[in-house]
Amino acid sequence: MDRDRLARYSLTSPENDAAVELGLAGGAWFRSAIPRKRMKELMRRSDYPAVRDTAIWFGLILGLAGLGIAFWGTWWAVPFFAGYGVLYGSTSDSRWHESGHGTAFKTRWMDQGLYQIASFMIMRDPTTWRWSHTRHHTDTLIVGRDPEIAVMRPARLARLLANLVGLVDVPLAFRLMFLHASGRLTADEADYVPESERHKVYRTARIDLAIYATAIGLAIGLRTWLPVVLIGGPRLYGAFLFNLYGFTQHAGMGENVLDHRLNTRTVKMCLVNRFLYWNMNYHVEHHMFPMVPYYRLPELHEEVKHDCAPAYPSMWAAYKEIVPAVLRQLRDQEYYIRRELLPGAAPYNEPVPLADGRALPLAGAVAA
């Protein structure tokens, strides 16, 4: 039963066609009304914040790696590699995300350069994941359409927990690298990656495999773990934080809706977490207006908060809601977290009777 339920999330499932037929695919999403003049201010790019933050980020990564290497063979290396691992294996996710949108920098090549580097660090093919994320924004949490639904109903708890140390993502990433290097895509990838873009996928996989083969070869040849602790390894031992951040985005929220206030969270975070996560905690705002660069999301939050449910005051507050909700969804897959909007907020956008968040089987509804 659970297997049938989870099969609906595949992009090759009948839910995909049903979502198209019901108008949930490529649907008209709610957006708060913001005057054009203000919106232009919020969308404006500047190189300075991202250059500053990226310089600090790379500086920390290189500094911690250097100290880790200097103390290699002693216990003193552990805290340095712990920090290095989190910066490499977790915070590359938010850099991948922002530069993928092309909003971090004003100068295009800077976004493109950071995107390639961060994609390698987080072990995501830059082309397939660009298209995957494009679909995620078109059809956020539409079952059978969105390839980036991390917490399904019922949640695959063992996978989610194992992935805190990359035990699902990393083997999958290597399986995909070998598949792509042989000139093939998965069926889901073929659903959203255009023909004209596919050669880039194959080329990147071959380059990435060559880099990992070199690291592994050095480790064997020099009889030390150091090369793989530096390259690739952080995606295992440093991956927990991006998962903890990432689950707050959509876990337990509504599926098959056309309103990001029903399927996405905004969580207040401290300055350090906001630096590490590049303000992706303002996730409702990001989905409503993906053109706004990360450093202007706090301002955007002020513009739209009257239309939203109150932001979660902390990650702790978010998880106090997420954990019970996800556990309840193990036995009740129609349950989801539906938050009360503030008085005076624009009402939820629910144009389709089935778009109320419960994610009832669409294919069955269409057939009936």
Added chain:
Amino acid sequence: MGQWIAACAADDVDPEDVIPVEHDGKDYAIYRSPSDGYYATDGHCTHEQTLLCDGLVIGSVIECPKHNGRFDYTSGRALGAPVLVDVRTYPVKVADGTVYIEVD
């Protein structure tokens, strides 16, 4: 041979900005470049048909508000994923403070 239509007043468009114009049920986007040149394209992104007038003009580039796809609005050229198909452009002229575009 196309037909010239009055699209908007020249002052309706701020420098480095875009506005929507609708004619005969079809959407167009009218641009004013930072150097006060006027240009026109189809109103929708070629990727997923989002209205370009809600996007951001950066120099000679229009960025789609939905997926950040970019076009050179002076030529219509798609500048990379996720936009792979050029957007159609239209001839533009400005006379007596009015912007005209030549449509089919």
